[in-house]
Amino acid sequence: MNKVVKNVEDALVGIEDGMTLMLGGFGLCGIPENSIGQLVKLGTKNLTCISNNAGVDDFGIGLMLQAKQVKKMISSYVGENDEFERQMLSGELEVDLIPQGSLAERCRAGGAGIPAFFTPAGYGTEVAEGKEVRVFNGKPHILESALTADFAIVKAWKGDTEGNLIYKAAARNFNPMMAMAGKITVAEVEELVPAGTLDPNHIHTPGIFVQRIFQGEKFEKRIEQRTVRKND
Amino acid sequence: MNKVVKNVEDALVGIEDGMTLMLGGFGLCGIPENSIGQLVKLGTKNLTCISNNAGVDDFGIGLMLQAKQVKKMISSYVGENDEFERQMLSGELEVDLIPQGSLAERCRAGGAGIPAFFTPAGYGTEVAEGKEVRVFNGKPHILESALTADFAIVKAWKGDTEGNLIYKAAARNFNPMMAMAGKITVAEVEELVPAGTLDPNHIHTPGIFVQRIFQGEKFEKRIEQRTVRKND
């Protein structure tokens, strides 16, 4: 089942104004940078973006915010982004902030055919407003619903022609669950190999969740907070 | 965080009559055979066993059934076991049959702090009796609750001293979710290696879920249905 597309242009065919996109990554780590570049180039508007973070001013989803392509962000943490804060506080940008664990689990649920689940996260806070509360084992929980997207765009380290993906280190983060939850899932990888090259035991995202895969042209992999210790 | 115990005897210390155990495996594949042998030796009674299958008459959980150690089985499929069928039809053995996907997800939920979730599986069948029904996207779903156990006993291929586990091929099955859902999780492995030997990218069950680990003395790995094709 060959899922390979030639390049990022082909990978994003069909993305239209007003669609809901999931974008993998945590901070700037494991984000689909080639696809984000292409989205900026396409100029698609009124997007709802589901992504744990919103990039920084001049990288990641921050680029789409600068270009005013995003109508609504669904995220857990959006610091480190002045343009974001400006658009949000001025009301230009709708923002739905979700506890990080609930965001991850809601994406997984969307991909796993689980329409809703109970979690203790957010009980008693504004996150719980309008949501059903139920007590289990003496502890109140709120009902959270599944998230899905028209396109899920993820970034992996290695991928094969069948769409199997392997992530590297902490660049895995939200990518696997978002890959599950896209009606169409696009994977950009650093290294694309023939089917049979990757050990079936090591696959993080089985190819069944991936509709299109391509090798990214260039990965900047910017570091947000470079912290080091002194060489002794 | 060293989780190593000397042997199967030490691994199962604390298992008492009337406890609930989870046992990994699918059919006879990936079952904790050393621990099951020890449970039979211990003669612990009135156990509730959560396991996808119940072994065969003379292997796996079948051995515990023969020894009348099991009060209740929570499983999805229990064919291939005459003694099981006899005890069940005679009423000696309580049996709670659960759709396989719901069983897997209920174990995961138990380990993940999700007390309940909605699934379409079993709607309109006797599995749904007494359970809340709710329609999502025009489709009826039932509310299923989390499962946990006093002890979860799993089998892995490789493990390290920190309790990190890697499973082989289809022997993974229920083991990862059960490892998450045990108050105490015991892992028996074919090969026990020092921390740092396994690639952190390849770990299937992070050590945080495992309290005790040991290298099994002997793995028979019996095959239930040996099917082959002719060498040409």
Place this chain on the structure above:
Amino acid sequence: MALDKNGIAQRIAQELKNGWYVNLGIGIPTLVANYIPQGIDVEFQSENGILGMGPFPFDGEEDADLINAGKQTITTVPGASFFDSATSFAMIRGQHVQLTVLGAMEVSQNGDIANWKIPGKMVKGMGGAMDLVASAENIIVAMMHSNKAGESKILKACTLPLTGVGCVKKVVTELAVLEIKDGKFHLIERAPGVSVEEIISKTEGDLVVPEVVPEMHFD
């Protein structure tokens, strides 16, 4: 002449579409893998945690850690992957698997299916069947038209405990291909040489029979 099990499997294989992920149940459904039409690329999912199931291993190459959901030793094809049971049913429940083929004891004209229990007599359990039938967009039932006592298994209403409600779209038996819609069975094809009369006589449920019922076609 009525089909044998292989014939049923071969007819079902004609339903496969290029690019589909397919889950095959135990028994006749397993045989479908032997008849994939040329030019059709499908991948088989086994709910115990395999994507990309291949044929049985050669004698001496069996691996106890590599079995399918029927507990048979198998192999994998290049590009296969292994995963846990929760992820496996995420694929199924999340409708990432395009076709499920499974056996049944009874099917009713509103699409109900019973295949896991005979009260007081036999309880093997539903295994993954309830998840599969509740989730799959396409479900094809592969079974014999009648049971061993000669009673029709194609019914107005199931008598056995259900596995799922209103979910079966198509049934392939040794005699016929039936589609279920609007609360009735519709006779789509008959096995080569099998008469419409025989099918009618062996079908207890309401059966819509068009003027012309084509014979199944095998290459």
Place this chain on the structure above:
Amino acid sequence: MALDKNGIAQRIAQELKNGWYVNLGIGIPTLVANYIPQGIDVEFQSENGILGMGPFPFDGEEDADLINAGKQTITTVPGASFFDSATSFAMIRGQHVQLTVLGAMEVSQNGDIANWKIPGKMVKGMGGAMDLVASAENIIVAMMHSNKAGESKILKACTLPLTGVGCVKKVVTELAVLEIKDGKFHLIERAPGVSVEEIISKTEGDLVVPEVVPEMHFD
């Protein structure tokens, strides 16, 4: 003398127990890792998908794919593992992490915490904090006793939008260690040389003060 940030971290490190998995939030909590008492073996979880976080990398050895939840480049220790965010929060929600240390803008005497939003002014988002505080058995808040305007952050009731309700058990500030129980703050220890009077004056919430308040002890 009031503690500095490192002192707060060092005092919190005394709470660590052997065998614990610990999640350290951004800011002061991160510093706790520098003061693990001898003979205490703990492992650090980072909610972006790491178990077994190590120190910062040496200059030139940073890996963009290996960051902690504060987006800082880090390393791992032998026996580390990587996993996705859903599994990470399964660990947190499922109470497999024994201790969470995090910062706060406000804490109230019934254990409420606010640390993610100042309406109309600042909204960074809750990140993983709501999951952490709703789930953890042990939550220690590391923060300064007062805000920059000199107002107490140790309150009768929080004024900012909450992160979690009734969840904080212990607060360590530059002045004191406070325990929360029965709807009140209890003064457990004071920083070396800090007077009970100063702590009382800077605490807006109800504070139970025992006759003798020992000084914190550092080796």
